[in-house]
Amino acid sequence: MTILDGKKVSNDIKNEIAEHVTAMIDKGEKVPHLAAVLVGSDGASMTYVNAKVKACEKIGFKSTLIELPEYTTEDELLKTIDKLNNDTDIDGFIVQLPLPDQIDEQKVLMAIDPDKDVDGFHPTNVGRMALDLPTFLPATPYGIMELLERYQVETSGKNVVVMGRSHIVGRPMSILMSQKRKAGDATVTVVHSRSKNLKEITLGADIIVAAIGISEFLTGEMVKEDVVVIDVGITRVPDQTKKNGYRLAGDVHFESVSKKASYITPVPGGVGPMTIAMLLKNTLLARERHN
Template sequence: MTAQLLAGQPVAEAVLADVAKRVEALATHGITPGLGTILVGDDGPSAGYVRKKHETCEEVGIRSFHEGVPSEATQDDLLAAVDRFNQDPDVDSYIIQYPLPDGFDFNEALLRMDPDKDADGLHPVNLGRLVLQEPGPIPCTPAGIQAMLIHYGIDIAGREVVVVGRGPTLGRPLSLLLTLKQTGANAAVTVVHTGVKDIGFYTRRAEIVIAAVGVPNFIKPDMITPGAVVLSGGITWKGKRLLADVDESVGEVASWITPRLGGIGPTTVAMLLRNTVQAAERRAGIAA
């Protein structure tokens, strides 16, 4: 069996086309959405992610703003940048690029954010909104994974999904999202992690496996039942090479698989911009 590829770019392009139309509609109300980014330090991959977000903003007509915090700065400097974005009326939503260098407290900065300006959907208020199925920003990578499954016609409702990883930015919110009673969800979700002795026991019975551990090539072919759908949400940089959680040889067993490059990444950026335009629509009093 040779798996079909779950390419992220076509999904991202569809989302961004919708975002661009909504940006045009907001312009008739005199509003241009604004996305802010806070980058602490000069980590290469993080800086690249931030740069890509700003480039994509320009493509769809969203203004972008940036706060750089040097790695030798203090936690108070980071919190001051958060306060500036909270108070800036031109910034509808913003992110604190994760992970932060040693010595900085991401959770404290996250809690300092105005939850209505939380573009990543990770503030506890917004995770609570997700649980209650109330309107609010949905965490971007989980939302991108869901959009990808919907785009390729992969039914989720009632199917057994195993999420490998329980991190606060991906595994945990994804498991919540896919259990909701709504389109593109309503699954039977099991969450396992590296503390589980036999992860393969769970992944081999799953119809859909989503890896979110950040360990290169963690998911091997013998952990997958033939015909399963396999997505890699976690990534690791080895020098300049990006490695996925799912070994590429899994494509010989799975029916669908994300590619090592061009998988979840483009959809994550697209969902960030969707959250931003939704925040601007709320500011304009337009139902999203």
């Protein structure tokens, strides 16, 4: 069994980007500039955004963090987005999700300039991805594809089961895995809360991408020998043996599934670090496009 070490691979990618940035500076070119908009004080969102800012500093990017209060109106947020769209110094930006209830998430994502949408959520970029055209890929699926490529996991002709149909992970993952690409050419099945005979489907999978948001849902009895498992989930599970009173768990029951898996991602340290690395890669792409 091989651990797909997202922490190591993401550090490799960051080092590659840092070398690229150094070369840009030597040529007198402008370095990439990533902005992040955070509305409210959700703990998980703050941690994630701060990690992005630190990653930018580490590789030589410029970064801007715009923090808005919880009571920010939809109109105020849209005005902030408009300013970022028109700021020529900003190459790409993200609006951290989830947003407070008074703000229409879809309206916000639609307002972002597709050329600065380094999260890859705008319909223009999603459409280009579906048509296999150059675009910003959603960071988490992009990270998973990169992880599979760098570990040379064979995907061609394999049966892939994607658990979950979210616009952020499940749907784009199913599209990318079925395309003609290095980590692709697979036969893909998407399962969700209404799927029948779930265990029967997962037992036939060569590769499983678990992104349903239910901690430790996928167990050893649901997978076959030598399966490749990508765990996208991360949930705080109460654990009194831990100092902080909880442990982090994925959508996969690691102890039982890892006994059968040929490759598996850990939680934490698997998909999470890759998401940030690919966001940085998208920002570099945005800077090069603007050049």
